[in-house]
Amino acid sequence: MLFNTTVTATDTVLQTDNLSVFYGNFKAVRDVNLNIYKNKITAFIGPSGCGKSTVLRCFNRLNDLIPGAHIEGRITFQETDIYDRRVDPVELRRRIGMVFQRPNPFPKSIYENIAFGARINGYQGDMDELVERAIRQAALWDEVKDKLKQSGLSLSGGQQQRLCIARALAIEPEVILMDEPCSALDPISTLRVEELLMELKEKYTIIIVTHNMQQASRVSDMTAFYNAQATEKGGKMGYLVEYNPTEVIFQSPEQQATQEYVSGRFG
Numbered sequence: 001m002l003f004n005t006t007v008t009a010t011d012t013v014l015q016t017d018n019l020s021v022f023y024g025n026f027k028a029v030r031d032v033n034l035n036i037y038k039n040k041i042t043a044f045i046g047p048s049g050c051g052k053s054t055v056l057r058c059f060n061r062l063n064d065l066i067p068g069a070h071i072e073g074r075i076t077f078q079e080t081d082i083y084d085r086r087v088d089p090v091e092l093r094r095r096i097g098m099v100f101q102r103p104n105p106f107p108k109s110i111y112e113n114i115a116f117g118a119r120i121n122g123y124q125g126d127m128d129e130l131v132e133r134a135i136r137q138a139a140l141w142d143e144v145k146d147k148l149k150q151s152g153l154s155l156s157g158g159q160q161q162r163l164c165i166a167r168a169l170a171i172e173p174e175v176i177l178m179d180e181p182c183s184a185l186d187p188i189s190t191l192r193v194e195e196l197l198m199e200l201k202e203k204y205t206i207i208i209v210t211h212n213m214q215q216a217s218r219v220s221d222m223t224a225f226y227n228a229q230a231t232e233k234g235g236k237m238g239y240l241v242e243y244n245p246t247e248v249i250f251q252s253p254e255q256q257a258t259q260e261y262v263s264g265r266f267g
């Protein structure tokens with residue numbers, strides 16, 4: 001497998017070893033082996049149901065909240081097994097934040113959307129400063145600085161999503177997981193979020209699930225292409241077909257299935 005020459009094994013932040021994910025008896029994804037590199041944007045692409053979100057949610061153990069969901073294999077974060085009994089999932093989720101498909105601000109003021117999580121996490125510093133810094137980092141400050149007391153829900157969809165990104169940044173994670181963060185946004189808001197991602201990767205490691213192939217090729221450094229195969233029981237099981245630098249995936253993929261998918265011949 002080819003790797004971007006600018007990344008080395010020591011830059012690995014998250015690693016999966018033969019990761020399989022189950023919902024009850026149903027094996028949704030099998031045998032995923034991936035290294036996620038520091039300060040890079042990694043895109044997960046592939047047809048619906050191939051397990052992109054399932055794998056993403058494993059990285060901060062969000063699947064733990066789904067009854068019957070479990071994994072086989074191993075996931076390490078900074079070389080620690082995240083399923084080790086000593087790992088506190090709440091602390092893990094502080095370090096590995098998440099932004100969802102639909103903007104989901106709290107029904108609170110713009111200010112409180114940021115301050116709330118920080119307070120719960122025991123932040124002792126200057127809250128005004130933290131709120132401003134997070135909102136600035138999410139490229140939203142100029143649009144909201146005069147209305148911080150207004151409800152987060154009064155913002156446009158694109159602004160709400162940037163507020164959710166600011167909320168994720170305020171607790172100073174190391175990794176940000178994004179599950180189709182632009183799918184509910186118009187093209188201009190999408191572009192703003194994409195520009196923001198490019199800025200954020202200087203400080204954070206980002207994994208983004210996207211159905212938008214142009215988005216994956218515009219913003220990501222590495223791309224993982226997943227597909228699904230029919231099982232004997234009549235269901236579908238996802239697997240990782242190819243993981244390579246994004247330009248390899250889009251210009252000279254190693255696998256024919258990748259070529260067919262990125263050129264729009266299936267999926």
Ligand SMILES: Nc1ncnc2c1ncn2[C@@H]1O[C@H](COP(=O)(O)OP(=O)(O)OP(=O)(O)O)[C@@H](O)[C@H]1O
Pocket residue numbers: 023028046047048049050051052053054055066236238
């Ligand atoms: N909470 C759940 N309970 C049971 N099965 C689930 C659950 N979430 C996902 N699945 C199943 O796991 C498989 C993978 O789903 P997942 O949402 O991870 O795929 P995806 O590639 O992200 O799809 P999409 O692109 O449509 O979001 C699917 O067969 C799906 O039905």
